[in-house]
Amino acid sequence: MSTHPAVDLERATAAVRELLVALGEDPEREGLVDTPGRVARAYAEMFAGMHQEPADVLNRTFDVDHDELVIVKDIELYSTCEHHLVPFHGVAHVAYIPARDGRVTGLSKIARLVDVFAKRPQVQERLTTQIADALVTHLRAQGVLVVVECEHLCMSMRGVRKPGATTVTSAVRGQLRDPATRAETTSLMIGRRHA
Numbered sequence: 001m002s003t004h005p006a007v008d009l010e011r012a013t014a015a016v017r018e019l020l021v022a023l024g025e026d027p028e029r030e031g032l033v034d035t036p037g038r039v040a041r042a043y044a045e046m047f048a049g050m051h052q053e054p055a056d057v058l059n060r061t062f063d064v065d066h067d068e069l070v071i072v073k074d075i076e077l078y079s080t081c082e083h084h085l086v087p088f089h090g091v092a093h094v095a096y097i098p099a100r101d102g103r104v105t106g107l108s109k110i111a112r113l114v115d116v117f118a119k120r121p122q123v124q125e126r127l128t129t130q131i132a133d134a135l136v137t138h139l140r141a142q143g144v145l146v147v148v149e150c151e152h153l154c155m156s157m158r159g160v161r162k163p164g165a166t167t168v169t170s171a172v173r174g175q176l177r178d179p180a181t182r183a184e185t186t187s188l189m190i191g192r193r194h195a
């Protein structure tokens with residue numbers, strides 16, 4: 001279980017119980033008795049990134065004297081649409097050109113950074129720009145390209161009901177704005193996945 005002191009679990013539990021009543025359910029019936037507390041804890045986990053700092057994730061760097069492109073692609077992500085509080089999920093591809101001094105971060109930290117921002121009430125555009133901006137601010141990356149591809153369950157299971165529709169967003173910073181570099185990076189990034 002992953003919770004945080006800033007999450008008022010008691011209040012969230014009462015709110016979920018009240019929601020069940022408003023929907024016409026009986027929160028006392030067997031099967032639902034433990035649901036409000038369970039949902040509260042699940043939300044605390046889904047929104048854990050609200051209480052995490054990107055700087056803490058990126059504060060450990062290694063001097064590998066590499067100031068050329070690094071790409072971590074197909075980073076699976078689950079986030080929550082802030083309009084409907086239902087999931088959107090897919091992948092993030094992150095490319096960056098390290099700082100001039102050649103210091104890089106651990107590869108897993110890129111995936112952790114994605115989660116810091118994904119585990120918040122989000123829209124996909126903001127998720128994408130926050131990842132890019134954090135790499136510039138905290139890693140002093142000379143260039144960044146982030147591409148996020150997701151399916152939004154609020155568009156699949158309700159509303160317009162278009163399962164399979166994919167939303168693609170990108171954010172580009174610094175040297176990767178150069179059209180040729182950006183094109184090359186994009187082709188490396190969203191090229192074929194390994195079978």
Ligand SMILES: Nc1nc2c(ncn2[C@@H]2O[C@H](COP(=O)(O)OP(=O)(O)OP(=O)(O)O)[C@@H](O)[C@H]2O)c(=O)[nH]1
Pocket residue numbers: 081082083122123124125152154155158159160
């Ligand atoms: N730009 C953007 N829109 C999103 C995202 N996630 C959900 N949405 C959209 O947020 C919009 C909210 O529109 P509203 O008209 O206020 O809400 P609604 O009546 O539930 O809309 P429908 O989903 O069309 O039924 C919808 O068009 C969603 O598709 C996102 O990450 N980015």
Ligand SMILES: [Zn+2]
Pocket residue numbers: 081082083084085086152154155
């Ligand atoms: Zn939505």
